[in-house]
Amino acid sequence: MDHKSPVESTEPVSRPAGWMYKSGSIGKFSTSWYASPRIQLGMVAFVCFLCPGMFNALSGLGGGGKSDPSLADKMNIALYSTFAVVGFFAGTIVNRLGVRLALSFGGIGYTIYSISLLVSEHKYVPGFNIFAGAFLGVCAGLLWAAQGTIMMSYPSEHQKGRYFAWFWAIFNVGACIGSLIPLGQNIHVKENKTVGDGTYIAFIVLMFSGACLALFLCDADKIIRADGSRVILRKHPSWKTEIVGLWETIRSEPWIILLFPMFWSSNWFYTYQQNAINGAYFNTRTKALNGFLYWFAQIVAAVIIGPLLDVERVRRSLRAKIALVALFVLTVVIWGSGYAWQKKYTRDDVNVEIHPEFKGWDWSTKGYVGPMFLYFFYGMYDAIWQGVVYWIMGALGNSGRKLANLAGFYKGLQSAGAAVMWSLDEKKLPFMNEYASNFGLLCGSILVAVPVVFFKIKDSVPVEEELEGTGETLADVLPPGAVESKRTGDEKI
Template sequence: MKVHSSWRYTSPLCQVVLVSFVCFATVGMFSAVSNLGAGGTQSITLSNITNAILYALFALTGLVAGSFNNIFGPRVTLFCGSLGYALYLAALWVYQEKAQDWFLIFSGAVLGMCAALLWTAQGCIMLSYPLESEKGRSFSIFWAIFNSGSLMGGLIALGINLKAGGLDAVKVSTYIAFFAVIMVGVALTWTLLPPNRVVRTDGTLVKIQKSNTVREEVYALLSTLKNKQIMLLIPMFFASNFFYPYQGSIAFKSFDSSARSVNGVVKSVGQILGALILGFLLDKLPMQRRNRGLCGLALTVVFTIVSYSWGIKYQIPITRATKWERKISYNDAAFAEPMSIFILYDFGDAFYQGLAYWIMGAITNDPFELARFAGMYKAVQSAGAAVAFAMDATEVPYINEIAAVFGLMMFSFPFAGMVIWNIRDSNYEVEKVVYVDEVAAENNNTIAVLETANPNAPAFDRQSSGSSEKKM
């Protein structure tokens, strides 16, 4: 059987790179604005209200986003999702000029629904397209490119900030730059191939089934809601974005605009490095898949304990009532300790998010099921973020916020460990795999599938897909 190049346009990794650049240009710009503190609005209250609504609708839409993806396909789902980011950046732009609170809040609500669609399609592509032996690398590639968008946006804001001497004088030019990049991301959604045209390196097709009907998706969604493994991951899903409101709020409280810009740049670098480390560990360690997952879990637990223990120690003297004569600047000696803590937060964030995605990808290879898993993940994750933003909006004491973040993350680890302990070394033996022996150009390049779930496929092909990994 012909082995297909890993980087051919029809390959999974090429499609993962494309969806990564979509998120680079859309979510990356949104993250860059958020990393400026207070969502770029300079009003922490308005930012918290907008984000609470955004994540609440994100959570509700996430429940059905997987079904939307399975009915309309990932390309349409990504396109619809990307439009929300353009609207939100436009609303921030208008807010800086006209101070229209209602439009910003409305755009946040729309973005919540759109983001659920975009992230569900992204999760489906990242988890179901690659081989089992490439899923850690798939996350690393995506997370690195996606956070490069945040890095670029942060550098744009930092450069303008340092040149103009503050954010207040340069907001228009900042948002024009961000908006232009987002529109490129919207256009890129149409470069993605439908799943039935994506061929893995071992010659297997990602999907040949027709899209599900609405009725089929309703029944399948109900089945997902009762999946024992997904239920055990609910605490991890809930905690996976719970820390962002606290981190953004304490950065806004402590840092001036230049320090926040530097923090945004360093945050993206930490996320990229963390993703690369985790991807290597989950794919390349010479042991069974379960043991690789447990190593990833151990690494995540260690970083969580170290970073939040240090963070709590630093946090204790800082309260909501603390008044600064002058906020910390990036060139102050006092900037070193909180910046070091934030770097540890960023590595731990990449480990936590990557591990959650990898676990879902280890449960199944079915793109329909993984789309529903991704939607469920984003729904529960966003519900947690909505609660966290609501807490911060009501000015819960900082020490209580960080304690809730730390406690939720630690609570989630034993349940994640239970799921990892029971994952198979491969799902290829129990799930249908479709092989392609030839691709014929019939009626506008229709793909002819000549071999379906062939139990007698050559040993080379099965090994290359990861189903015959050496037992350790």
């Protein structure tokens, strides 16, 4: 059986006239046209490099860079609460507005969030801080739904793992560079202090640049793949058709609900890792170093997992089963190892009001290497988890409309889970309880997803199946000549 995309071709194909469809060359190397999946995903990766990448670097310091995490906890509760609501419907909004405007609007929210943290250093403005968190939830819901649509629907079926790897690596380079900013500015700070104004200003400038970059993207209806095929969308979408489409996604495939626990768990562990480990136990410069290592580990893992998910020698349905089993084994090994670290201390042990003699660990402290590697592997695990979940969703279809809805479900439930976890942390849930909740949720959600991954993922999804209810025809999405070839039976679908 041919496991390649049904419309893939190695032959040159004609593209519409216009600058965005002209390919060029740099020396001996040819470059893709502007409206190609490769260029557009690269641009989206750099938008995320500058916006959520920098946000991740700031959050990775624990407490949003502040020595007291209380304010950041409250802002993140507001953030993920609105993110959960908007995220669930974000696919519908993105389908209506287009990916370009959704991504640019999303970048503005990250900028305002960082501005509010800077302002809070000089004036008590809790209302502005909470508003900034809630507004970022709205913006981030749209940004990540648009990003998920692009990453899952633009590439051909046999390239989805590689496109994830490419995106995730570039995105996390942003978080790595973002972590180097506070590291460089606090290289001599051995206490656990709030980062300086310069750190926040650098994040603000970079995030705003990302929002501007998003305006230069093409919308999905302009994209043409290397084989001449187009992204499957709905013709003339309206708010009504998109809202109905959201319901149709679940009604026609109710088994998708079995993936919801994996969606819920996918950001649950950030609070524990950032606040209970990095923010609680280490000093300022070491937190910045740990953050850098965490995001660098994500790049390493993405580069490994992406190509493995696309190995064409193994049928896609079998690859899906192997990936889920491997993810379960990694969960047991990595999170099981984390128990040895967590049993060393409690929340009270690192509370300077109770134990004023406690000083956060420095990278020069004897024994630091152990938790450093644990944190590194936690970063690798995050990338592997996200990569497998995105790949599973991408394997369920190729329609931009359907995958936008799935991305919305994913980010909505992911954010709802995160909101609950940030709320529990703000209420001072014991660190060991936070750890146990992560271990249990991650293992349990994998087991719940088994029926979907084992029985619903096909080696290829027929084009006709994707076109149902969109108003588009084979001629709208297949390259020239492919429709006639299909009718005569020359091409396998």
